[in-house]
Amino acid sequence: MSAAADGKQGRSPFSSEAPQADEKLYLASQWKLMRLKFRDHKLAVFALYVVIALYCMTVLCEFLAPSTPNTRDAKHSFAKPQRIRLFHEGRLRRPFIYPLEQHIDDETLARTYTNDTSRPLPIRLFVQGAPYRMWGLIPMKRHLIGLDEGERLYLMGADRLGRDLFSRILYGSRISLSIGLVGVGISLILGVIVGGISGYYGGLIDNLIQRFIEVLRSFPTIPLWLALSAAMPATWSQLEVYFCMTVILALIGWTGLARVVRGKILALREEDYAMAARVAGVTEFSIIMRHLIPGFVSHLIVTITLAIPGMVMAETSLSFLRLGLRSPTISWGVLLQDAQNIRAVNLYPWLLLPVVFVIVTVLMFNFLGDGLRDAADPYSH
Amino acid sequence: MITFIIRRLLIMIPTLLCISIITFCIIQLPPGDYLTTYMANLAQTGESASQTEIESLRVQYGLDKALHVQYLKWLWGILHGDFGQSFSQNKPVSELIWERLALTVTISLITLVCTWIIAIPIGIYSATHQYKLSDYVFTFLGFIGMSTPGFLLALLLMTLSYNYLGTTPGGLFSDEFISAPWSLDKIVDLLKHIWVPVVILSVAGTAGLVRMVRANLLDQLEMPYVVTARAKGLTEIRLLLKYPVRVAINPIVSTLGWMLPQLVSGSVIVAMVLNLPTTGPLLLRALMEQDMFLAGSFIMMLSALTVIGTLISDILLAWVDPRIRFERQQS
Numbered sequence: 001m002s003a004a005a006d007g008k009q010g011r012s013p014f015s016s017e018a019p020q021a022d023e024k025l026y027l028a029s030q031w032k033l034m035r036l037k038f039r040d041h042k043l044a045v046f047a048l049y050v051v052i053a054l055y056c057m058t059v060l061c062e063f064l065a066p067s068t069p070n071t072r073d074a075k076h077s078f079a080k081p082q083r084i085r086l087f088h089e090g091r092l093r094r095p096f097i098y099p100l101e102q103h104i105d106d107e108t109l110a111r112t113y114t115n116d117t118s119r120p121l122p123i124r125l126f127v128q129g130a131p132y133r134m135w136g137l138i139p140m141k142r143h144l145i146g147l148d149e150g151e152r153l154y155l156m157g158a159d160r161l162g163r164d165l166f167s168r169i170l171y172g173s174r175i176s177l178s179i180g181l182v183g184v185g186i187s188l189i190l191g192v193i194v195g196g197i198s199g200y201y202g203g204l205i206d207n208l209i210q211r212f213i214e215v216l217r218s219f220p221t222i223p224l225w226l227a228l229s230a231a232m233p234a235t236w237s238q239l240e241v242y243f244c245m246t247v248i249l250a251l252i253g254w255t256g257l258a259r260v261v262r263g264k265i266l267a268l269r270e271e272d273y274a275m276a277a278r279v280a281g282v283t284e285f286s287i288i289m290r291h292l293i294p295g296f297v298s299h300l301i302v303t304i305t306l307a308i309p310g311m312v313m314a315e316t317s318l319s320f321l322r323l324g325l326r327s328p329t330i331s332w333g334v335l336l337q338d339a340q341n342i343r344a345v346n347l348y349p350w351l352l353l354p355v356v357f358v359i360v361t362v363l364m365f366n367f368l369g370d371g372l373r374d375a376a377d378p379y380s381h
Numbered sequence: 382m383i384t385f386i387i388r389r390l391l392i393m394i395p396t397l398l399c400i401s402i403i404t405f406c407i408i409q410l411p412p413g414d415y416l417t418t419y420m421a422n423l424a425q426t427g428e429s430a431s432q433t434e435i436e437s438l439r440v441q442y443g444l445d446k447a448l449h450v451q452y453l454k455w456l457w458g459i460l461h462g463d464f465g466q467s468f469s470q471n472k473p474v475s476e477l478i479w480e481r482l483a484l485t486v487t488i489s490l491i492t493l494v495c496t497w498i499i500a501i502p503i504g505i506y507s508a509t510h511q512y513k514l515s516d517y518v519f520t521f522l523g524f525i526g527m528s529t530p531g532f533l534l535a536l537l538l539m540t541l542s543y544n545y546l547g548t549t550p551g552g553l554f555s556d557e558f559i560s561a562p563w564s565l566d567k568i569v570d571l572l573k574h575i576w577v578p579v580v581i582l583s584v585a586g587t588a589g590l591v592r593m594v595r596a597n598l599l600d601q602l603e604m605p606y607v608v609t610a611r612a613k614g615l616t617e618i619r620l621l622l623k624y625p626v627r628v629a630i631n632p633i634v635s636t637l638g639w640m641l642p643q644l645v646s647g648s649v650i651v652a653m654v655l656n657l658p659t660t661g662p663l664l665l666r667a668l669m670e671q672d673m674f675l676a677g678s679f680i681m682m683l684s685a686l687t688v689i690g691t692l693i694s695d696i697l698l699a700w701v702d703p704r705i706r707f708e709r710q711q712s
Contacts, residue, residue: 211395219403219642219687220642220649222647222650223664223680228410231407317531321665323665342539358528359529359530
């Protein structure tokens with residue numbers, strides 16, 4: 001259902017507006033048509049906003065988090081999530097929470113928490129809290145939400161050391177969401193170069209590259225990732241492990257991209273305009289880069305969008321199995337390591353909350369990719 | 382057809398050779414070898430091995446030779462069905478892997494069949510009821526299924542089963558059957574346990590397949606031949622099953638090639654959470670302990686399975702789709 005069809009059906013054929021609207025569509029650039037078509041896909045537009053919001057969250061995580069990720073508090077070990085309330089003693093108030101009181105059983109040493117209903121603590125905006133460095137540079141103390149000085153807010157509960165899970169999830173998004181982008185970036189560079197060479201030159205080179213890609217693709221991914229992650233020395237720094245993980249994830253991803261690029265270039269290099277460029281003496285590199293690749297950028301974007309969720313999920317799974325990132329690095333997969341057995345899931349179900357963020361991210365990227373795929377071909381009906 | 386199969390079989394040989402080289406490189410990647418790990422373990426327990434002892438072990442395992450010699454020896458052994466010795470378990474690798482591989486393949490195949498049985502009817506229903514409420518519900522469920530990590534499902538299923546049934550569905554056998562020899566009772570017991578990983582693994586696969594059947598069938602439903610058949614008065618259900626569904630299902634046969642490696646991959650993670658006696662947990666341990674022949678054989682065999690899966694799907698595709706057969710005869 002393109003916008004053109006809507007225009008025809010929506011207006012009477014005798015009105016003077018209709019042909020004008022059509023004219024605009026005929027003259028519209030390909031990108032404009034894609035934008036129009038994408039807007040029709042409501043779910044994809046919604047997903048786009050959610051994805052943007054998620055990435056804003058990662059950029060501003062220090063400010064958005066009510067606490068810092070490593071502030072411990074023995075008084076709140078495994079504290080349950082606090083509910084935001086509006087009614088205190090039957091009267092409407094600004095959003096507040098009841099502070100938690102810890103009781104330790106003398107015999108079993110089990111901790112239980114009760115709400116101290118006598119002392120409602122209002123949730124305030126832009127409060128002074130634990131000091132942090134914005135983007136690791138600017139020292140700041142303000143947090144978007146928080147409680148009065150000295151009280152701690154646990155919107156999503158706390159882990160064993162009493163660290164605020166919500167803050168940790170926000171900080172973890174920085175690693176979990178960027179690893180997909182960086183991984184896809186590496187795949188993209190490799191895929192375009194190798195796929196371009198393969199498609200443009202054809203013949204023996206193409207054959208060799210295609211066979212090699214087939215070999216790589218016939219490895220079952222997870223065992224391969226396991227083997228490579230297990231090969232990472234335990235002495236490596238966080239940064240090295242992070243970088244290595246992205247490379248490992250990209251190692252399989254690029255083959256799919258290379259295939260898309262190759263197929264498209266094979267089809268496009270026979271077009272007249274490519275021949276014209278060749279006759280005019282344009283170098284082969286710039287024929288590929290400037291004349292052929294722009295012809296299927298939209299398809300590349302779709303492939304990329306659909307590749308990111310796979311990488312986010314892979315990072316989470318590997319870290320969950322203690323094969324990817326390790327604490328003190330914070331990622332969603334690392335946070336989920338705390339919820340590895342039935343006991344933890346039963347006693348502290350909120351430790352599974354990071355997985356909700358994983359699912360939302362993957363879901364939204366899939367919706368977005370679906371909408372983009374439809375829009376990438378604006379001339380189909 | 383026969384020449385086609387033979388040609389495909391011949392292509393498999395260099396592919397498998399490449400895979401063996403890459404596998405060997407990967408298991409050599411970690412710094413040090415098994416003996417380094419072995420000594421570190423000994424040191425932790427307070428013991429130590431003498432230099433001569435280490436040297437003799439090194440010679441015994443062939444770790445003193447150059448890399449390419451080690452590789453050729455390994456490859457030569459595999460060709461004779463000898464996968465080498467597992468260092469940590471002190472048993473021939475072939476004793477350890479076959480049963481686990483067979484269980485992995487069983488789980489994958491059952492999952493594959495379940496996926497098809499569930500996904501194809503839902504896909505057809507979704508396509509014929511496009512943009513109806515039921516279509517949206519299936520699409521939504523499908524996306525959720527695709528976005529849920531397998532380990533979470535495994536964890537949830539285990540917790541639910543523990544809370545409401547009082548048992549943990551971990552493992553593939555009841556206690557009394559774990560080390561028992563294979564018998565009919567053991568197989569029945571296996572079937573009682575196998576549904577848990579099958580359900581978990583089916584979810585993601587089914588979701589993807591439903592999307593595919595739906596998209597393929599929608600493309601076909603617009604074709605003029607469907608209109609023709611309808612105009613000739615064919616009943617809707619016969620028309621659907623006889624023409625468009627048959628064409629729409631062809632590409633799904635080709636998914637066998639990539640579904641199999643995906644299932645094997647997925648089963649590795651699920652197996653670790655559920656603690657199944659399949660390849661996953663042992664592979665992980667072998668990798669951690671640098672038990673290179675064991676790990677290498679697993680990776681090699683899993684990859685070989687994938688290659689065989691692709692081969693089977695190619696043959697099947699040529700068999701069900703006359704157009705592909707025809708094209709091949711022409712060229």
